Amino acid sequence: MSSAERTKANGSEIMITIESMHKWFGDFHVLKDINLEVKRGAKIVICGPSGSGKSTLIRCINRLEEHQQGSIVVDGTELTSDLKNIEIVRSEVGMVFQHFNLFPHLTALENCTVAPIWVRKTPKAEAEESAMEYLERVKIPEQAHKYPGQLSGGQQQRVAIARSLCMNPRIMLFDEPTSALDPEMIKEVLDVMIELAESGMTMLVVSHEMGFATAVADSVIFMDEGEIIESNDPHNFFNNPQHERTKLFLSQIL
Amino acid sequence: MPGTHPDMPPPVKTTGPVAWVRQNLFSSPLNTVLTLLSIWFLWSIIPPFLDWAFVNSIWTAGNRQECWDQMASPALGACWAFIENRFSLFTYGFYPGHLHWRVNVSFILLVFALIPLLYEKLPYRKYGLIYSAVFPFITGWLLVGGYGLESVDTDKFGGIMLTLILGVTGISFSLPIGIMLALGRQSNMPVLRILCVLFIEFIRGVPLITLLFVASTMLNYFLPPGTVFDLLTRVLIIVTLFASAYMAEVIRGGLQAITKGQHEAGDSLGLTYWQANRLIILPQALKISIPGIVNTFIGLYKDTTLVLIIGMLDLLGLGDASLADAQWAGLANEIYIFVALFFFLTCFGMSRYSIYLEKKLHTGH
């Protein structure tokens, strides 16, 4: 069954299916029996202590990390060592990193157009036009011709979001997008992410920003030591945690 | 009261030439002594040299004796007439006189090939670069002949022409080969990686002179039977490979300075390995490596003088050989100063260009 057919059958399209997935770094069992289903348009916030495997989990979804057992299917494409599949998945999944990872030798605009031009083969003028639209959406069109080194952290992260959006991804992954930012810049990035959530984007966000989770998340996942311990809607997750470890974690971050 | 301070001039004069001199040349007793010593040293060196090189020098004469006869006393000034007398030899080597125009055209073509490479804002640069890419073939044909042009043996090549052929070929091929070797050394394909490491370490472990002897005597044994390259081609191959190995290590340093995040950002956007390298990684890695790359270029360029050991007469080789001429005996200073000046000007040009390039590529990070 193709993903399109499955959509019709189920009524709501499943964008990501992870089944009994395990991953090791050498001997270190970093992800254990991960099962996760993400519907189209869902917003999932992942939290948990440092080193619990949150980054590794979302990095498996666009194959920045390779899993060794179980399966990951992204929008109907299973991630295997088949390079073609990896290419397909990467072109549909955008990622925003903690440290932005903008290309420092390219302007904000060029950061946004490089992938559309070279991966999608979009004509340059068209790519620039659409990049400007996204830079407007993240509210920094006036910075288009500056280099990342000339922008503040908040502005850089918004360029990074625009850069991903320029590829018209169907899924966006965020790995602690605000934790490298000064407090006064966190809001400008979260605002952009909330707008993006409202536009219907499927989002997986590793974050400890409770306000953001409460505002947009359909479910919050708690991870510890490579396992998904608990998953619930934000209200119940924060007010009525089930698991001892979740309670402990929440008591530490609140 | 805060917020009510008017701007005031600085207390002691800290700007202007007098202040600069005081701060930089006479800031402490030791500094003052060093400054005075330097001034004395320069004073005792430069005026006599200028007298010799310019005031008392002779620019036209048929041989050394004629030269000295024009001076108040022999050897009082430089006899630049010697250089003038040999200028054609130093420029063209033994290239047949009636074909010198082909070398001249090649020099001009070289200048036009360099412009699009060095000057990024050139209009229609793309076409310029295509020309730069075919330039070596046009020039190769022009200099060697064949296909309608009178053939010239490469053992007639010499002087500045030979120096430039060796330098330009080595420089333009060692960069791409060095990039490939550096990428190969970082590859996750073990066989490729090992081959690259072996190649680089072998070349770096053997003196260039040894490799040049190999080129002059043995290289044909290693090539497929039936391929006989002339000595110049073999030397060009060796010089290029030699520089490539050093280049690879310089570029590897640059590649290692690029964070994992840059690779991941490229991957996550769907760029292929080659796209990511071409668009993201190499532009940054090469920029960091510019000082090392230019350093390697300059080293290679000067090392080309070693070919005189296997009997090729580049500028230094011809200069050296000219000293044997009894008519001009004893004018080694003139020759070596001329050769040094030629190398200095070209190397200094490369060095200045690299500084310009670094400044231009600086984007505030």
Ligand SMILES: Nc1ncnc2c1ncn2[C@@H]1O[C@H](COP(=O)(O)OP(=O)(O)O)[C@@H](O)[C@H]1O
């Ligand atoms: N490339 C790697 N090689 C080995 N161990 C790693 C690697 N990346 C992460 N780890 C380890 O895996 C664990 C989970 O890391 P990570 O997914 O980054 O955690 P989190 O994002 O939840 O802080 C940590 O213990 C980390 O040290």
Ligand SMILES: [Mg+2]
């Ligand atoms: Mg992390």
